[in-house]
Amino acid sequence: MVTSANISRTNNFDFVRLIAAISVMFSHQFALHGLPEPLVLHYQTLGGYAVMVFFAISGYLITASWKSDPHLIRFAMRRLLRIWPGMACTVLFCGLLLGPIVTEMPLGTYLSDSMTHRFFGTAIFMVSPFLPGVFPHSPLAYIPNGVLWTIPIELRCYGYLAILGMLGVVRYRWLLLALLAGISLWYYGIHGAEAVFQANHTHIFEVEYATFFFSGSCLYLFRDAWMSHGRKLVASLIVIAAGMLAYAMGHLLVAAFIVTPFLVLAIGTESFPVLHRFGRFGDLSYGVYIYAFPVQQTVIWLTPQLNVWQHLAMAVPPTFILAWLSWHLVENRALMLKPRRRKAAGVDASDSPA
Numbered sequence: 001m002v003t004s005a006n007i008s009r010t011n012n013f014d015f016v017r018l019i020a021a022i023s024v025m026f027s028h029q030f031a032l033h034g035l036p037e038p039l040v041l042h043y044q045t046l047g048g049y050a051v052m053v054f055f056a057i058s059g060y061l062i063t064a065s066w067k068s069d070p071h072l073i074r075f076a077m078r079r080l081l082r083i084w085p086g087m088a089c090t091v092l093f094c095g096l097l098l099g100p101i102v103t104e105m106p107l108g109t110y111l112s113d114s115m116t117h118r119f120f121g122t123a124i125f126m127v128s129p130f131l132p133g134v135f136p137h138s139p140l141a142y143i144p145n146g147v148l149w150t151i152p153i154e155l156r157c158y159g160y161l162a163i164l165g166m167l168g169v170v171r172y173r174w175l176l177l178a179l180l181a182g183i184s185l186w187y188y189g190i191h192g193a194e195a196v197f198q199a200n201h202t203h204i205f206e207v208e209y210a211t212f213f214f215s216g217s218c219l220y221l222f223r224d225a226w227m228s229h230g231r232k233l234v235a236s237l238i239v240i241a242a243g244m245l246a247y248a249m250g251h252l253l254v255a256a257f258i259v260t261p262f263l264v265l266a267i268g269t270e271s272f273p274v275l276h277r278f279g280r281f282g283d284l285s286y287g288v289y290i291y292a293f294p295v296q297q298t299v300i301w302l303t304p305q306l307n308v309w310q311h312l313a314m315a316v317p318p319t320f321i322l323a324w325l326s327w328h329l330v331e332n333r334a335l336m337l338k339p340r341r342r343k344a345a346g347v348d349a350s351d352s353p354a
Helices: 013-031 046-068 072-102 107-112 114-124 150-166 173-190 193-200 205-221 229-248 252-268 285-302 308-335 346-350
Strands: none
Touching: 013 046, 013 252, 013 285, 013 308, 046 072, 046 150, 046 205, 046 252, 072 107, 072 114, 072 150, 072 285, 072 308, 107 114, 150 205, 173 193, 173 205, 173 252, 193 252, 205 252, 229 252, 285 308
């Protein structure tokens, strides 16, 4: 059985998260051309589905971190040091470097505009995605970075977990599972998330992503019931069958909720040849996630005559360069400051970037 003390970088999580980050990038490339994004099970874009994957992994790993050291201050410091430095740097990159270069406004007007000032509030999780005069002809005009809105939701999920941990709920896994079941029943059933989406194409992302996050939490707490290879295979078949039943009944979003967290974590906790070594150059997934969008906007701005595939090919190299720099110059250095107990938990090095 895998415990929080021996979750290590020899699993597939780095690979799965990188694929999820690339999926977000791929999906947004279509949106930035004014084209429909690829859909997963009708109710989510490929990018939105990839964020669900991030939340499921995050719930698993962050719960492991809390269980290994249920100390509120240390937990909060670890979470902030994982998320905030990279986010703050991309906000500064967009607002102080990219924005002045691409804006159609005079520099002084750009810097003094209230929209610019509000944008910098994103660095303290008060997300305002717009910058004045930036990419005005884009289908997503004035938005230099359209992914940062998910990060405060991730942070609040950490907060919800910490509150439940302080209340003692996390110690009783059946109680946490009951809370998850209640929230899921309300959102997917009573609220009718699918019907609401069909009516006005909206999600309550705070609740939806939280159901994936706490599915990951419960899967960590119940890992003794499914982690062995034999049980994992049987559980995967059961989950797939339940998902197919939901799909056949027309509940595609419910199918995604049933299938995704378990299968993602079943794959992530394995150690496949080659795939388990994807983190040897650093955990690039967070950097890809937070830098792809501004790179894509800039590439389209520089070469508007090219098509969606050419723009995507051009955007990939600079995105990965920025992600590599972000990991080695910012994120990893910040992780070295994380407070640790005398018996440090190996899970911290694997925390989710989303």
